[in-house]
Amino acid sequence: MNYLFHMLIMIGIYSMAAYSLNLLVGYGGLLSLCHAAFYGIGAYAYALLTSKFAIPFIPAMLGAIAITAALALLISFPALRFRGDMFVFVTLGFQMIVFVILYNWVDFTGGPYGIPGIPRPSFFGFDVNNTGEYLILVAAANLILLPLVFALYRSPFGLTLKALREDERASASLGIHGFLHFLQAMVLSAAFVAVPGALYAAYVTYIDPTSFSLQESIFQVSILLLGGSGNRKGPFVGVVIMLLLPEALRFLGLPDTVAPNVREIIYGSMLIILMYARPQGIAGEFKVR
Amino acid sequence: MNLLLQLLANGIVNGALYMMLAVGFGLVYRTTCIFHIAYGGIYIASAYFFYTFAVIAHLSIIASVLLTVGCSAVLGYLMEHLLYRPFYRKRASSGVMLIASLGMFIIIENSIALLFGNEIKTISRGLSESWRIGPILIMDIQMVEFAVGFVTVVFFWFAVRRLWIFKAIWAMGDEPDLIPVLGLPLFRLRDVVFMLSSVFVAVPACLITLDVGVDPHMGISYMLIAAVSVLAGGIGRINGWITGAMLLAILQSLAVWKFSSRWIDLVTFCLLVFMLLLRPHGLISTRSRVEERT
Numbered sequence: 001m002n003y004l005f006h007m008l009i010m011i012g013i014y015s016m017a018a019y020s021l022n023l024l025v026g027y028g029g030l031l032s033l034c035h036a037a038f039y040g041i042g043a044y045a046y047a048l049l050t051s052k053f054a055i056p057f058i059p060a061m062l063g064a065i066a067i068t069a070a071l072a073l074l075i076s077f078p079a080l081r082f083r084g085d086m087f088v089f090v091t092l093g094f095q096m097i098v099f100v101i102l103y104n105w106v107d108f109t110g111g112p113y114g115i116p117g118i119p120r121p122s123f124f125g126f127d128v129n130n131t132g133e134y135l136i137l138v139a140a141a142n143l144i145l146l147p148l149v150f151a152l153y154r155s156p157f158g159l160t161l162k163a164l165r166e167d168e169r170a171s172a173s174l175g176i177h178g179f180l181h182f183l184q185a186m187v188l189s190a191a192f193v194a195v196p197g198a199l200y201a202a203y204v205t206y207i208d209p210t211s212f213s214l215q216e217s218i219f220q221v222s223i224l225l226l227g228g229s230g231n232r233k234g235p236f237v238g239v240v241i242m243l244l245l246p247e248a249l250r251f252l253g254l255p256d257t258v259a260p261n262v263r264e265i266i267y268g269s270m271l272i273i274l275m276y277a278r279p280q281g282i283a284g285e286f287k288v289r
Numbered sequence: 290m291n292l293l294l295q296l297l298a299n300g301i302v303n304g305a306l307y308m309m310l311a312v313g314f315g316l317v318y319r320t321t322c323i324f325h326i327a328y329g330g331i332y333i334a335s336a337y338f339f340y341t342f343a344v345i346a347h348l349s350i351i352a353s354v355l356l357t358v359g360c361s362a363v364l365g366y367l368m369e370h371l372l373y374r375p376f377y378r379k380r381a382s383s384g385v386m387l388i389a390s391l392g393m394f395i396i397i398e399n400s401i402a403l404l405f406g407n408e409i410k411t412i413s414r415g416l417s418e419s420w421r422i423g424p425i426l427i428m429d430i431q432m433v434e435f436a437v438g439f440v441t442v443v444f445f446w447f448a449v450r451r452l453w454i455f456k457a458i459w460a461m462g463d464e465p466d467l468i469p470v471l472g473l474p475l476f477r478l479r480d481v482v483f484m485l486s487s488v489f490v491a492v493p494a495c496l497i498t499l500d501v502g503v504d505p506h507m508g509i510s511y512m513l514i515a516a517v518s519v520l521a522g523g524i525g526r527i528n529g530w531i532t533g534a535m536l537l538a539i540l541q542s543l544a545v546w547k548f549s550s551r552w553i554d555l556v557t558f559c560l561l562v563f564m565l566l567l568r569p570h571g572l573i574s575t576r577s578r579v580e581e582r583t
Contacts, residue, residue, distance in 0.1 A: 272372070
């Protein structure tokens with residue numbers, strides 16, 4: 001039962017991450033490779049606020065969101081001077097810079113040793129201790145966050161992003177400021193992903209930089225590329241496939257030494273096949289350009 | 290001061306290797322507009338070819354290098370035929386190719402990890418000799434790396450200037466659709482590009498394997514080094530790639546001198562970000578007409 005709860009919690013955390021990235025990748029059409037950096041900044045901010053400064057759950061969560069949004073604003077200004085391939089490299093550069101800082105600033109972030117002993121969330125007299133209660137917390141976070149994100153998708157803001165995705169120059173001729181909207185989309189998606197980051201830190205109670213590396217960014221982008229982006233069902237399909245495939249392989253009886261490699265080979269092949277046959281992913285709307 | 294000179298010497302030796310990596314990467318990016326992430330995959334594949342020939346098959350080092358270069362060229366040829374050509378025929382966009390290339394990289398990296406295991410593999414060379422030039426100490430393998438790197442790149446530089454085929458290849462980079470109109474074999478030129486680029490990654494892969502060893506997860510960092518060199522130096526010109534690679538290697542060794550070796554990656558990517566911001570077309574950029582700029 002705990003195993004099932006664990007899977008559902010991970011699906012909950014990753015669905016929030018995927019839907020927030022969807023705002024930028026699926027609606028904005030900007031392939032960002034630094035989403036795991038924002039996810040990690042959220043997790044680290046939450047972990048440091050709760051364990052070093054002993055701030056309770058809800059203020060720490062809000063603090064993590066604010067810190068991530070501020071850093072995202074800082075990164076967006078240079079990154080959004082580029083579109084297309086160059087935007088991918090600049091975000092990749094920021095992903096690596098954030099990772100190196102998390103890994104090497106030993107005094108503040110604990111470096112490779114990470115941050116142990118992150119307290120379990122407790123608020124309004126509720127203590128979240130076992131996996132079942134944690135599942136309820138993640139579900140509640142999903143119920144608060146996802147309607148907000150969906151509202152953004154359907155709002156004039158989301159539609160404007162779609163217009164910019166299709167043709168930035170034509171949108172500019174209609175008086176739409178591309179830079180400003182992309183800036184908002186990037187900061188918003190970073191602010192949203194701070195929530196799953198913080199919840200992840202609180203769930204595993206120990207974080208280290210390897211959970212927020214370039215591989216993680218590639219994993220989160222792959223969720224959208226496989227499942228599809230630019231609508232509401234794509235990211236969910238992606239999350240379910242990417243998280244359940246390893247478990248399916250485990251049930252097939254692959255030994256643990258080869259299972260991770262086989263899984264990665266399957267992801268890689270799926271990426272190539274989908275890019276060839278269906279650039280919009282399994283259930284998506286946005287075709288990668 | 291002596292430490293600085295020693296680190297600068299190491300930086301220049303690394304620069305010779307980075308130059309080869311950057312030339313192989315830049316060649317593909319300049320002439321086919323493919324961001325060749327699978328380049329990192331070819332790097333690990335070549336390193337493991339070399340390991341197989343030198344350690345498992347007990348061949349001599351020279352023979353192993355030559356065989357590795359041959360095998361990598363075949364791998365590059367296969368990659369063009371099985372991966373990039375179908376996409377090219379579909380007129381796929383650069384983003385699609387980038388992701389397909391990433392998929393290929395993931396496949397190669399994990400296949401090799403499955404076959405050889407995740408641990409680092411080294412090749413024992415016995416005791417190595419070293420030379421002392423003033424205050425600088427240089428190992429024999431570093432001498433070989435330096436010499437091979439410079440000779441290959443200089444040779445290639447002259448080949449690009451002199452040979453007709455490179456003129457055609459560069460023209461392909463500007464306007465691939467016009468190549469068949471001129472009666473040139475477009476796909477054969479692409480074969481040449483991918484095979485040459487694989488040769489350029491195979492040589493440093495062998496040398497680095499001989500020097501420090503190889504593990505299956507090294508590929509991405511060398512691909513990123515090559516990419517940063519090309520983007521920082523300027524995509525358009527071979528001089529830019531070479532300058533970018535040398536600049537990157539020297540900055541990295543200065544970072545070791547000033548801070549510590551843990552901050553090398555920070556220097557690499559700060560160079561990328563600042564270069565793209567301040568000079569988006571690279572350090573040595575070609576002049577282009579306003580309408581050509583996108």
